[in-house]
């Protein structure tokens with residue numbers, strides 16, 4: 502690490518993720534659920550602007566309503582990196598938030614991963630992706646896939662990752678206007694939690710038309726607005742829930758079809774179109 506304050510500043514993407522399929526295969530002794538899931542990134546997400554400070558302070562602007570600064574995953578990621586590396590530098594971080602919270606798009610986890618990789622570069626720490634992913638896992642199960650930056654087959658609670666190359670269709674992502682509480686979904690007695698494990702090869706061989714999300718029936722029952730969005734979109738294109746919701750996504754072959762679907766949605770819900778990506782745009786910018 503250099504003693505001088507690095508002069509550079511970075512503007513970096515924090516992309517959304519989709520769970521293209523999600524099976525729940527069991528429950529661990531600590532209550533966490535074992536998953537098998539396919540993660541893919543989207544070319545849509547938050548943007549972080551990072552600049553180093555020489556006084557060790559971590560300053561985030563603007564704050565997120567309802568999330569205390571010290572609870573914000575960006576601040577927590579920066580502090581963990583300081584503790585792990587002993588780096589005396591701080592950072593000014595400006596967040597352009599586009600991803601809905603509690604949407605199943607992994608916005609908070611992606612913000613944390615972008616903070617880890619961005620500050621590693623700005624503070625010239627040179628930590629490996631493995632070490633950054635291990636730091637990130639303590640912040641959330643979805644952080645490691647954003648740190649590694651490749652679409653992945655994930656097992657365990659989402660931390661055992663194997664890179665994969667998936668189809669890259671267009672998606673229309675709809676936010677049904679409510680926030681889903683992940684713990685409430687995993688607590689539900691009727692949740693499908695014992696799907697027999699399958700191999701990655703079998704999951705990939707089946708392709709998108711065979712993929713499903715084990716959380717869907719429970720989320721439909723607990724959150725009628727999610728069920729309404731799934732029903733409406735399913736009549737127009739193959740549609741799934743991402744993570745534990747609340748967002749749902751329709752899969753389209755072309756951008757024109759995505760535009761037509763967005764036009765039909767009109768003001769009914771907040772929605773955006775995005776392309777599936779097998780490599781995170783964060784890693785393209787940082788060249789990692």
Ligand SMILES: C[C@@](CO)(OP(=O)(O)O)[C@H](O)COP(=O)(O)OP(=O)(O)OC[C@H]1O[C@@H](n2ccc(N)nc2=O)[C@H](O)[C@@H]1O
Nearest residue numbers: 532533534605607641642643658659683684687744745746
């Ligand atoms: C299931 C996924 C798939 O991507 O859903 P989304 O959050 O993306 O919707 C994620 O792995 C979610 O990970 P993450 O968002 O970090 O979960 P947390 O907030 O830590 O989990 C909140 C609570 O949900 C339960 N939980 C979460 C993940 C898991 N594999 N098993 C669980 O039982 C636990 O009770 C945990 O305390």
Ligand SMILES: Nc1ncnc2c1ncn2[C@@H]1O[C@H](COP(=O)(O)OP(=O)(O)O)[C@@H](O)[C@H]1O
Nearest residue numbers: 573574575602603604605606607608609610612
């Ligand atoms: N930087 C952040 N962005 C979003 N959510 C955050 C952030 N920091 C902490 N959180 C908390 O994490 C929760 C999950 O947010 P998020 O990751 O966006 O949703 P999901 O896990 O459903 O994809 C939020 O409800 C919020 O309380």
